[in-house]
Amino acid sequence: MATAEHPTAILLMAMGGPDCLENVEPFLLDVRGGRPTPPELVEEIRERYRATGGKSPAVGITHEVAKKLEQQLNSSRTGRYRVYVGLRHWHPFIRETYAELLKESPEQIIGVCMAPQQSS
Structure with missing residues (x-):
């Protein structure tokens, strides 16, 4: 026991x-295995997180x-x-x-x- x-x-x-809106892009970088995310997609996803309180x-x-x-x-x-x-x-x-x-x-x-x- x-x-x-x-x-x-x-x-x-x-x-x-991401734990804040500033970390959306580095979070996506990790999700995508180090490949950059197009800026317009980063902003779209950032807006989704903004709608849920920013994280x-x-x-x-x-x-x-x-x-x-x-x-x-x-x-x-x-x-x-x-x-x-x-x-x-x-x-x-x-x-x-x-x-x-x-x-x-x-x-x-x-x-x-x-x-x-x-x-x-």
């Missing part, structure tokens, strides 16, 4: 999104899910859990979060993909 010293780490992985709502929702999941799991007395968020295309990147969670020497690591995936 996981202990306070060696909790079970749960890594919620999502696509990510990706999905990132905040993922962090809120992580917080509530950790609270719920730790109230169950079935061990100790630490829930992390790692993003594919923006900060905190999955690789950064994974390196951080390894520092806590978890008993086990559980990965959960929060992005919908097509399966056939």
Whole structure:
């Protein structure tokens, strides 16, 4: 069973999104594998984010899910859990979060993909 010293780490992985309007272009650069996005498309996408408060709502929702999941799991007395968020295309990147969670020497690591995936 996981202990306070060696909790079970749960890594919620999502696509990510820009945290402010200024980061729309660098976010798109990462999504597109380093290929520049045409300026008119950057502006179109920036306007979409402006309509949702200037940032990706999905990132905040993922962090809120992580917080509530950790609270719920730790109230169950079935061990100790630490829930992390790692993003594919923006900060905190999955690789950064994974390196951080390894520092806590978890008993086990559980990965959960929060992005919908097509399966056939």
